[in-house]
Amino acid sequence: MIRVKDVTKVYENDGTVTEALSGVTFNVDRGEFVAIVGPSGSGKSTLMHILGALDIPTSGEYILNDSVVQNLSDDRLAEIRNNEIGFIFQSYNLLPRMSALKNVILPMMYAGIGKAERTKRAMEVLKELDLEDKINNAPNQLSGGQRQRVAIARALTMNPSILLADEPTGNLPTLQSDEIISLFEKLNKSGRTVLIITHNDEIAARAQRVITLVDGKIVKDERKRK
Ligand SMILES: Nc1ncnc2c1ncn2[C@@H]1O[C@H](COP(=O)(O)OP(=O)(O)OP(=O)(O)O)[C@@H](O)[C@H]1O
Ligand SMILES: [Mg+2]
Structure with missing residues (x-):
């Protein structure tokens, strides 16, 4: 490939x-x-x-x-x-003022995916990555490993x-x-x-x-x- x-x-x-x-x-x-x-x-x-x-x-x-x-x-x-392609960086590159959920949703907004669908997908990946109880946390309210998992969730949303x-x-x-x-x-x-x-x-x-x-x-x- x-x-x-x-x-x-x-x-x-x-x-x-x-x-x-x-x-x-x-x-x-x-x-x-x-x-x-x-x-x-x-x-x-x-x-x-x-x-x-x-x-x-x-x-x-x-x-x-x-x-x-x-x-x-x-x-x-x-x-x-x-x-x-999904990108993941050393420094996570999450937006600091946004919740984990918003961070994961953002690329789907750019891709023009409807609101209900993007929220559903974001919740699915966040759940898969064991972050369902952290969706409302901003990056500075997460551990490094959790931040990186949010970044990975974000990279996965477009499959x-x-x-x-x-x-x-x-x-x-x-x-x-x-x-x-x-x-x-x-x-x-x-x-x-x-x-x-x-x-x-x-x-x-x-x-x-x-x-x-x-x-x-x-x-x-x-x-x-x-
Ligand atoms: N935008 C740029 N302009 C000029 N030189 C650059 C640019 N980006 C990288 N370089 C140079 O290209 C070379 C390779 O850089 P690169 O970032 O790919 O290395 P790396 O293997 O990722 O290093 P590290 O392990 O430190 O991240 C280095 O000499 C670097 O200084
Ligand atoms: Mg490098």
Whole structure:
């Protein structure tokens, strides 16, 4: 479903040129659980932005479900970001003044889903993620693990086939972090393709495949037999 062919990404800021990705090639099949690891600055987030159609490669090709992403119209790109891909970030990116429920509902409002339907769906995912007694809490009234679960609930509402997470356990203590890892495993088992950028050895150990980036290049791509 994901094909990355010789992708490079070059940033230019005030005459300083940074090659964040240099000739990255790999494929991901539907249903895989992939951990992306590597030192700080190795290009992990840059790669994730490209995979999530938030950014385009400087050269090379990114093909998602048989479409070359850089050739798609802005409308089609927005549609893919909304329907196909769920994003989860280290810092949750929740809106601070809104309740858990409102945070989860918001992307569905943007997608034009009716009020009754979006509330119903939000309640379903929040319940599935064990948050039904926290729906009225604002983010600062939740633990880190609960915040991240709200963020995951938000990512799930449009039923994306791909989940992309950038250090989702980076701000969490071990126990809450384990809870989030188990949740990703469960979501993967229910058929979603999961790619997680991580410094967490536990995630890397539980993923079926670990891709290691160094200096914008894949230096290792290991699949485990399960
Ligand atoms: N918008 C930008 N403009 C210029 N340079 C950038 C930009 N974004 C990233 N870079 C550079 O590209 C390289 C890769 O950055 P990236 O954020 O992908 O690394 P990373 O592997 O996610 O690191 P970390 O583990 O610290 O999050 C770094 O050298 C970074 O400074
Ligand atoms: Mg990063």
